Amino acid sequence: MFISARSPLLPITAGILTVTIFAIDALTPLDIAIAVLYVVVVLLSVAAWPRRGVVAMTSLCIVLTVVAYATSHGLAIYDAALARCLVSLAAIAITAFLALKGQAAANALIQREEALHQAQTQLAHTSRVTTLGELAASIAHEVNQPLAAIATHGEACLRWLNRPQPDLEEARMAVDGMLRDAHRASEIIRRIRAMARKAEPSYVALNLSEVARESCDLVQRELARTGVQLSLELQDDLPPVRADRVQLQQVVINLLMNGIQAMTEAHSKDRSLSVTSSLCRTEEGECVALTVSDTGPGFPVAHIGRLFEAFFTTKKDGMGMGLPICRSIIEAHGGRIQAQNNALRGAAISFHLPVIAEGVIHG
Numbered sequence: 001m002f003i004s005a006r007s008p009l010l011p012i013t014a015g016i017l018t019v020t021i022f023a024i025d026a027l028t029p030l031d032i033a034i035a036v037l038y039v040v041v042v043l044l045s046v047a048a049w050p051r052r053g054v055v056a057m058t059s060l061c062i063v064l065t066v067v068a069y070a071t072s073h074g075l076a077i078y079d080a081a082l083a084r085c086l087v088s089l090a091a092i093a094i095t096a097f098l099a100l101k102g103q104a105a106a107n108a109l110i111q112r113e114e115a116l117h118q119a120q121t122q123l124a125h126t127s128r129v130t131t132l133g134e135l136a137a138s139i140a141h142e143v144n145q146p147l148a149a150i151a152t153h154g155e156a157c158l159r160w161l162n163r164p165q166p167d168l169e170e171a172r173m174a175v176d177g178m179l180r181d182a183h184r185a186s187e188i189i190r191r192i193r194a195m196a197r198k199a200e201p202s203y204v205a206l207n208l209s210e211v212a213r214e215s216c217d218l219v220q221r222e223l224a225r226t227g228v229q230l231s232l233e234l235q236d237d238l239p240p241v242r243a244d245r246v247q248l249q250q251v252v253i254n255l256l257m258n259g260i261q262a263m264t265e266a267h268s269k270d271r272s273l274s275v276t277s278s279l280c281r282t283e284e285g286e287c288v289a290l291t292v293s294d295t296g297p298g299f300p301v302a303h304i305g306r307l308f309e310a311f312f313t314t315k316k317d318g319m320g321m322g323l324p325i326c327r328s329i330i331e332a333h334g335g336r337i338q339a340q341n342n343a344l345r346g347a348a349i350s351f352h353l354p355v356i357a358e359g360v361i362h363g
């Protein structure tokens, strides 16, 4: 790298200069320290060769200086001429020393730059792989929920139909549930395809309490299956937020499912899930807040800082994508989400979204 960038003229110039200086020094009776000019040869050789070449050229210059002195003055010691010779030798040696140090520093810099470049390439590659992995995990996670719900509805429907006296009304409700979840799955897929095309989500004015109610409807069967009591404290007259309906439903369903799973896994006796919506005032101005609170084991203190990390999970079959997805959706809507333990028991996750400033409702 350092050598290949050099011009082939440099070694030739250094060679010609060396011969010329030696000829003048050895063959002419000039009373000046002509050998000092060897420092130019040393500097040229730094640009032309690596360390070994520089050391060889410096040694050659030193030998030629001594030979020229011996040729023109014999073995007799002339004070002035000897002083000039010594000054030249010192100049050559010091120049070579400093030039070699400079060359080593330049080489180290080039090596560091190369290492940095490699690290950047590696990082770009890693983050591409991570993004792809996260996207795949998020698709699998979001589509899995409605599909699992469809299967549960289907099983329930079969049970109602296989009774000696088929209960058509219950079967019809199960099929309704299947249709609702199937629409949800296809809506999620439509949204993911739109995301892949980088299309904007469809933001409309929404009442957060209404979205929460719809989301709770979608997990009714899961609540019944796991024996979880749901209590809603939803204010109906909340000002609207500007949001994508399916994305907000995803957030609420993720929070509900986490609460249900936490209480079921811990075999909690009293399994209660409460969903509360309210108006609040934050640093961002007027907001509406939603809290999903459970009576499960709560978060271990050591986990609180990691809950929103991608792939952080304590579940055997968990992907650790639920909360990171919730956070990225809420933040994309200009809101915040946070997790904390309840004073008595259980966990609570709340998020808030800014309310639409009057007259600013875009579809």
Ligand SMILES: Nc1ncnc2c1ncn2[C@@H]1O[C@H](COP(=O)(O)OP(=O)(O)OP(=O)(O)O)[C@@H](O)[C@H]1O
Binding pocket: 141, 254, 258, 259, 262, 294, 296, 297, 298, 299, 307, 312, 313, 314, 315, 317, 318, 319, 320, 321, 322, 323, 324, 347, 348
């Ligand atoms: N309500 C809760 N009570 C106790 N722990 C919780 C609760 N909600 C989340 N957690 C903890 O946070 C972790 C991360 O939750 P997250 O929803 O991101 O992933 P997950 O539920 O493990 O997997 P999935 O990707 O299927 O949602 C959980 O594994 C669990 O340890």
Ligand SMILES: [Mg+2]
Binding pocket: 254, 257, 258, 321, 322, 323
């Ligand atoms: Mg989860």
